[in-house]
Amino acid sequence: MNYRDLLKNASKAYCQRVARRIGLTDRLPASKLRQQIVERFLNPSSLKDSVACLNSHERLVLMILAFSCGETGVPFHLFNRKVNQMSRGWSGRGTDILHTLAVSGFIFTFAASGMQYHYIVPADLRLLLQEIFANDMSAVLRHPKETPKNVRHDGFALVRDIFTFLCFASQYGIRQTQQGSIYKHTQKHLIKRFEVPNDTPKVYDRINPAVENPDRLALIFHFCRHQKLIRRQDSDLVCSEAGKEWIQKTDSEKLLDIYTHWLEHGVSKDPSVSIAQSIVRILAPEQWVLLSSIQEQISKFAVGATWAQTLYSQLERSLVNHLTYMGGITFAHLGDDVAIRVTDIGRRLFYGEPIESYEFESSFIVQPNHEVLASSYLAPELRWKLNHIAELHQADQMSTYKLSAESIYNGLRLGFSLDEILLFLKAHSKTGIPQNVEVSIKDWEERYGQIYLMDVMLLRCQNAHIAQEVRTSKQIGKYILGEISPTDFVVSRQHSQELLTLLEKQNYMPLPEIATLEKE
Known part of the structure; x- marks a missing residue:
């Protein structure tokens, strides 16, 4: 909530008390009084003067609230405990300091849920206070004696x-x-x-x-x-x-x-x-x-x-x-310490300014050793596809990928065809595809799908006589997809329940449960 929203629920007596504390006349209608208080607190120069009038302990407590309360504030009991712990060595009690900040218009109280009350600093006031306190603290920061040597940084x-x-x-x-x-x-x-x-x-x-x-x-x-x-x-x-x-x-x-x-x-x-x-x-x-x-x-x-x-x-x-x-x-x-400096990207992030992006690259290099060298600035759609057909070995300004049987298999498994893979590599490789690499990819692709599993079931007969009856039955025969041995037939898993019902009707008395085969 912002300052105006919180103040509009405050009584006229409260507003008059705040006005007197910050040097304003209190002999105005409630609406005018609220307007003047809002303008005084949300004016950065006036707010800085008001903060300067607080003693060091009041400033410290206000600073903690400004940085920690967030949109929902902080619960009374937790913050009072913290302030009372901090104020043991102070001349004034922590609760007195909080009361002073409240009647001075810096903080408000509200019922968050049930009977639990929270302290809160209005969102717009909180940002201004953070700026004031951060400026005060930054003025006394220590700096390295010499300009440090930069380490690499990359915003992307x-x-x-x-x-x-x-x-x-x-x-x-x-x-x-x-x-x-x-x-x-x-x-x-x-x-x-x-x-x-x-x-x-x-x-x-x-x-x-x-x-x-x-x-x-x-x-x-x-x-x-x-x-x-x-x-x-x-x-x-x-x-x-x-x-x-x-x-x-x-x-x-x-x-x-x-x-x-x-x-x-x-x-x-x-x-x-x-x-x-x-x-x-x-x-x-x-x-x-x-x-x-x-x-x-x-x-x-x-x-x-x-x-x-x-x-x-x-x-x-x-x-x-x-x-x-x-x-x-x-x-x-720097020894046991760290020196930091804001970058141009950081400044733009902090203040919501547009960030200049880089131009994407549209090509890479396929080498005879099956490695693919690609800039980290490769266009996302190309990098996405490359990641699906080659394995990333090392990521840096120049990333190294490796084309292998496993990576090509992964690409084929994800739906890429041989023609799509070769066309992609030819279209975006600066030096084309080395002949040995193209031959390898084709060899690997030829192996794809040469062996596969089928989701079927086995119908087993205990003797050749029953197997012959089953084989020659027009009604049962339509469920048989293949024959493994004179007594073993391949049937569809999808229609297994229908087949079981038919066998029961024709008095073959099949086992009701499906048998499993364990390796001996």
Whole structure:
């Protein structure tokens, strides 16, 4: 709810009290009074002056609420407990501070459900307060003494890894444990196909304890599941129609979808990451800051020493790693610390500006050793098809695929014909298809379907006399598809119940149950 909506339910007496606190006349009709209060609080300059009038403890409590309350606020009992823990060494009690903020118009209370009351900061006021507090904190951040050496960052690596994830789901399916995590061997196959380079910190792939998936995979899996890009088919998760449609979006549109999801489901649920993201959002272009200095500012909110000690790891994992994976920041290791800098992509994500996408490439190279070299900027529709007929061995700026009997078999199994595969490779290979590669593909295709299973049943007679009667019966004979031996006949599984009923009517007295054959 915004400020105007919350204030319109407040009594005139409350509005008069707020007006006096912020230096406005209280001798106005209620509607005029509300209008003036809204204008004062939503004016950035006036709001900054009002915040400056608060004492340090009031500012700290307001800062915590501004970054942590979200759209539904925070429950009284939880927040009162936190403030009272923090205020043990203060001259004023935590409840008095909250009362001051309420009668000053900064926070409101409302009944969320039943008799449970919540504190809330109006959404529009909350954004302005976050900007003010983030600016205050960023002004005292520490910077590296020398400009760090950049590590590689790529704003679309995450987009392409999600593409790889969806391709894998389409080809092989993704199976989960009973706890909801992806099976370990599948995790390894997926991580191996992802694009992050060798100089990426190993913390990218630490196991996320909440879902028991590596962090990168946990981020991708949560996004795909929440956006319904994958669906359940029998015991596996496969790429959905929504997933195939999402692939057709531009990479800049995909990146914005991912960033929005991260804000809603990651940042908004973690106050420390929310504060850090607000600080990073307003960093000047080309400005490097130390992560430890961001930690120091957020540590002011810590109630216990344990939380303060784990905060750096949490920021590294949930802020630095995720924003780097999105291309929003670049970073460099400086001893035991990390220096970060906002990229152009990051600035555009933070402020909702259009992100320039790259031009897709429309060709690759098929080599005599059956490898296919393809740029990571290969057009999505070409990459999708290539993933279905060749196995991805290494993903980087130049990805390496391998054509093999297994990969061609997989393509044929998914519905591609030999002509479609050869035509696709010829149309998009810069150097054509080497003759030995084309011969291999044709040889592999010739083997396809030469052996197959048939879904039939065996009708077995215990003696030759009965078998002869069955064979020569016009009514029973129409159910016999073939003969394996003088006493064994192939019959249709689909019509087995009809055949069983007919045998019973003709007094052959067949066994009512279907016998199974066990290997001796």
